[in-house]
Amino acid sequence: MSNILIPNPKEAESIHIIREVAAQFERPVLLFSGGKDSITLVRLAQKAFYPARIPFPLLHVDTGHNFPETIAFRDQLVEELGLELIVRKVQDSIDQGKVREEKGRYSSRNTLQTTTLLDAIEEFKFDACIGGARRDEEKARAKERIFSVRDDFGQWDEKNQRPELFDMLNGRIHQGQNVRVFPISNWTELDVWEYIKTENIKIPSIYFAHKREIFIRDGMIWTANEHVYREPHEEVLEEMVRFRTVGDMTCTAAVLSTADTLETVVEEIKSSTISERGARIDDKRSEAAMENRKKVGYF
């Protein structure tokens, strides 16, 4: 036992943040998408409280258009680790008439998620929602705080954020407000992948190269599937692809790849010339797509 713990600074910072959430809030929740970032968060939360259990539930906002592999993975993870999972469905928000399904070529349920999320926050009175967003992902996210205060409507006031000094986190809020917490703010995409590799963390199979029916639109690789609107002339092909980021099928594009192990995936990312969100169809809607979504309560 003459061993010495040499910290990984980013991991230690994230664990510090997650423990602050458990200590400062009454009803925290971890927003779990089934993607690599939220899977990493689960591992960090395990580490933060071990040998005790993670003291908060996971919430999955299910668009109904998720990759089946992601859902299967989610259920298995929850079972293995004995976690509490809450699922709220965008379909229910549609059925209740709260949101309207988009139609046509670029239709997606991605923006509709916000309503379902805000309703779940209200239903369970969550005061802190832990998410896996990273500052290196996108230019509006580069501006995020670690504890980001949202008003009663879930809105982000980007020009008036609380200063965060040193590692002191102020999570004090008024009734009705909630805080979005981003423990891996300072990680890069490569940090996440290298962490998954060193820690040997399981991830859904769609992150690895596999054969898939796809079609090409605007230079991006879309999944050919009944949930994704496709025009007759858009020809279905079969290709070896993998996903770099996992949203739902309508907003995540694949990349051509033969990387089928963690080693080869990490190598591929190191030499990639496009960013991770370069494959996010939802960000391509406009220059300020992310900022606009965040302002109304999106992650």
Added chain:
Amino acid sequence: MSDNRKLIKIATAGSVDDGKSTLIGRLLYDTRSLTNDKLEAIERNSKQKGFDFLDFSLATDGLVAEREQGITIDVAHIYFSTEKTNYIIADTPGHVEYTRNMVTGASTSQVAIILVDARKGVIEQTYRHFFINNLLRVNHVVVAINKMDLVDFDEDTYLNIKGDFEALIEKSNYSFEQVTFIPVSALKGDNIAGKSENMPWYVGNTLLDHMEVLEPQDLKENTAARFAVQYVIRPKTDQYHDFRGFSGKLHGGPFAVGDEVTVLPSFTKTRIKSIHFFDQTYEVAQPGSSVTITLENEVNVSRGDMLVKSTELPQSAKELSAIICQVNHTSLQVGSKLILQHGVNSVLAKVQSIEHLIQTDFSGEIPADRLQLNDIGKVNFKLSKPIHYDPYTENRDNGSFILINEGSLDTVSVGFIQ
């Protein structure tokens, strides 16, 4: 992360439009850290704005309001790496109104890059930002004298500004070795990652080369071990029925199993029984570790308490004197009552007296009865309970605190304990 590269945290500083964001964008571009899709977005936007050059500030100015006005409003955190180093850069705003955001960026940094517009020289905002870096004891400063292309890459202009700045260094706590001067053109890329051919008279390193040779040990100070308890871990499972662990992040120095520790505020003495990190136990934890510790005796420990080595006790006091920087529109005055958060511990604080305002041009102090947004001053407090601190000059983590307004619950000030 199986990553042996050093991690350096940098914050930019300098007046509005001196070229901070452009410099960071250029650094990303020259180190091939901008992916094609991000570069295309910058090209598209630059064209839309009618520029015949690439506006690299668009790489970091991510908010709509920032892009419209061409200024930075809030800190952007940017990540890139070279073979030797992982960098985290906080690109901060230069506008006076957003000084608090500059303070925020500087608080987590080891290196400051202060930009000076070669045409304007050292101006008020340069003084202010250098002063803040000095106050926060940011270890190393790079003064990038920018827009050299607009002054014909003239050496005398550079030397004059350098001379003006050196006069400031003499008034500060910095030694000359801690401050490096580099003439650059952020827009054209001179002396950013590549050596400038336009300034053969400059023999020093480029900005990137300079950062590459900074060693992390130059950037960190070794102090006493401080472990503030964040959360008490009680699994209450069959296997860990009596486990009671104290989790937190260790700062300053290492902790080892068997060390005699004192629990504050009770001043009870005990020893470290075990150090846990996830499913492993360790003999020693290095500073910076987020761990869980068990103690030999059944002592009463809760969130906010601090474990320290019995031979290295911090100071304990119910009265404090601190340098305060006001980061909110509400003002601080005698009689103000606030929540004082010191690390993860909170007490109530009352302003007893305001000694003076400190002028950020190093010209001394002036009397004042209140501190307003962006003011810096010396303030005396009375606390509801003692806190266990070190002077900021000895320990950044245990020597700083924030003040929180009880009504708005916002963070309104940051304090550096004297």
